[in-house]
Amino acid sequence: MNTKKNLVVIGNGMVGQHFLAQLVASSIKDDYTITTFCEEPRVAYDRVHLSAFFSGKTADDLSLVETNFFENNNIRLLLGDKAAKIDRTTKTITSAQGHTIAYDKLVLATGSYPFVPPVPGHDRPQCLVYRTIEDLEAIAAAAAKSKVGVVVGGGLLGLEAAKALKDLGLKTHVVEFAPRLMAVQLDEAGGALLRNKIEQLGVTVHTNRNTQLITDGEACLNKMCFADGEELETDIILFSAGIRPRDDIARACELEVGARGGIVIDNQCKTSDPDIYAIGECALWNNMIFGLVAPGYAMARTVVADLANQSASFTGADMSTKLKLMGVDVASIGDAHAKTPGALIYTYQNGELEIYKRLVVSPDKKHLLGAVLVGDASSYSTLLQYCLNGIQLPAQPDSLILPSLNAEPVGLGPDALPNSAQICSCYDVSKGDICQAVAAGCHTVGALKAATKAGSGCGGCAALVKSVLNSELTKQGVEVNTDLCEHFAYTRQELFTLIKVEKIKTFNDLLDKHGKGLGCEICKPTVASILASNWNDFILKTEHAPLQDTNDAFLANIQKDGTYSVVPRIAGGEITPDKLIVLGQIGKKYQLYTKITGGQRVDLFGARVEQLPLIWQELVEAGFESGHAYGKSLRTVKSCVGSNWCRYGVDDSVGLAIELENRYKGLRSPHKIKFAVSGCTRECAEAQGKDVGVIATETGWSLYLCGNGGMKPRHADLFATSLDKDTLIKYIDRFLSFYIQTADRLQRTSVWMENMAGGLDHLKAVIIDDSLGLCNQLEAQMQHVVATYQCEWKSTLADETKLKRFRPFVNSAQSDPSIEFIEERGQIRPAEPSPHKHFKILEVAQ
């Protein structure tokens, strides 16, 4: 007999999903048969990072639901089905698709919808909103045929939407009804500074504008007419004028709702019906709607606790926010508008650097009540902790926002925080929780995230989590060891600098000066690669040859049976029939297994070590060069056929691919590097899955960086658009040099990027704005490598002493008898190793 009660959740958004995840992790998970309605065509995704959809994240990347979550937890998911009606007398819900589901307990997590002001013409074509993935798809489609975009609403979300429009290549305006931007969070001076900065970025801001009509435009699709008689022509209009709770279903069954909307809840998140809860943006607590995700998560936790008969209450939430809007730091904490009677205000304004900071302090000067930061929000975490934890302020509170003249950071170290201090508000993780996890063995940010979830929501707490971690580790005496290996007490990056600055040319020289012992298979290839990136000597020079991994040492890829594969360069994947015939003939002559690679070239397998020089002699004579498939270096530049043949092609992707491949061939780097070039946005070359991806557009080349296929795929970030070829190559030069200088050993660009402090914005600053003053040097380094390229096989074939290494035995001309092949599908493959008695001599000797 089924004694389980029925629990139904309406809405599978961020908060609804958080509720389910908390519920199934709790002790009462088996008490309920759970059903959830999900109106959208996909399960919960990360709305907070919705804009990342435009920089290449897919709906799957944004998903908040673990694979098989619903199956594994026996939750019935009604996908794409909207709950239409609640009958509170029969305790049933009917859905749009005709399901009727009974409930004992019901949770409403219906979220909110974007408010669209009811001006005439608001429903004209290309008048859109910004809330769901479908909305973003519609925006992208509209942007493709538009030139101008207007965002109505200059709040947080509006500015984020404006950035998206700008990135989509539109001339962008923000129209705000209030006299300043972000009126909710910022005071007048802060708003003015923000406006200044945003206008510098090319977005036009119109404040005090009341839209009265939207109608046909002349130059553009639409025209907006304002109360003051002004007009603005635009193709797209994005409404971001606030949110309204989705309370219609609650209204219809006569649950109590607020005068201006929102389902009324008490401290246990119960509605006026004790069997029905409401959480997230649809809920009205103490006459307030919380338009942030963290309070919604707190409500979800409260309901789980209440269902489990634990006492818990939701007592409001901190609405402090920090974000980067178009590269401008903006933060607001607590009582930013100084509404507390008698509050003292301290402001600091720096016109040159465009920084504005303001503190709101209690009348007794002991506690921080609120703050506003524009242009520099680096003190956000510290100030927030002062505010939330009631930490006593220093005697001169303004020292917290004044530039410190003695360069001492005024930050509040993690040690100053009480254990109860909340570090991550998304997942309610306290400092104590983090300390416990560290004590239990979580010694990296990744491990902490996995154990406590801290930092895996909005990400705003990441810096603080890291500093608590480091401080705990130091206390435990755990050294954060970043040494390359036991022979060098330096990171790869430090070794790179030593080699460059001290002009060290050999491994032994470096070992004598800065290392110890004999070296090993970690430091030797790493140093060989750094030497090659800097000085670009022939890698098989006597002093470098013993450092190379076997692949580099034999200029071929070792396979499981000890034979090698041979990959000649086929730049851009373009090859003449004659050359293709040469490959076929060589494959046939040496009986090699032949396969086409993913990088658009041909891989010939099964070559014995002594065959390598013979094969390459023939290849070089036919005009082939080493493909560097064996090296941690540039592999291929894949290309689509492009504008020469393709009817959609916008530019010559093959020509550019060949040029790029020839430019960077032979470049040694921390890991392999792959490129691709597509001739139009249909992206047939899959450039967004590569370290460097280039896509042709009508206005020039778009450059994508740090993508990856393989084990952990990563969509590349859009780095710059509308580039001419020279600028494109300049940026790639700088990017590659910077990566080579600063990455860890065997770190692909994708991981490098994910670990970079400041992320994409930082990388842009370094490469486009030269914020570190490095660009000349980065370009010079690349220029040197390009100018000193040699085909390693050609050099090897010309040097008798190097060829000696390719003899299988030093004392016999016989070839290795242990290598055996069998035939499969008309080609060779390695035979399974036979269990023959390899250790005969040992047995005899003992």
Added chain:
Amino acid sequence: MIQWQTLCNLDDIPADSGICALVDAEQIALFYVSKLQAVFALHNYDPFAKAHVLSRGIIGDISGEPVVASPIYKQHFKLTTGECIEDSTVKIPSYPVRINGQHIEINITHA
């Protein structure tokens, strides 16, 4: 009976690398560590990869113990004894070897 057998000259082995010699149909890897001015001989067979490849591994040390790393899966074998560092149950044969003038000589005891 103890027999020293010449396999090659010292300068046939590139410094700090390995090469392979054929002795009675067995493959023997020879390594020359320049800093120690010493030659080591191990069987060339990598029992993890099941392939004859050890002479193509990188030479180094682990806490002072000279080792070669398999070029296929990177296990370390002590050059002196053939013991595998990662798995103490695995040991590959090692052989007495010496530098005699310019010659590299190995001692394989036949029963």
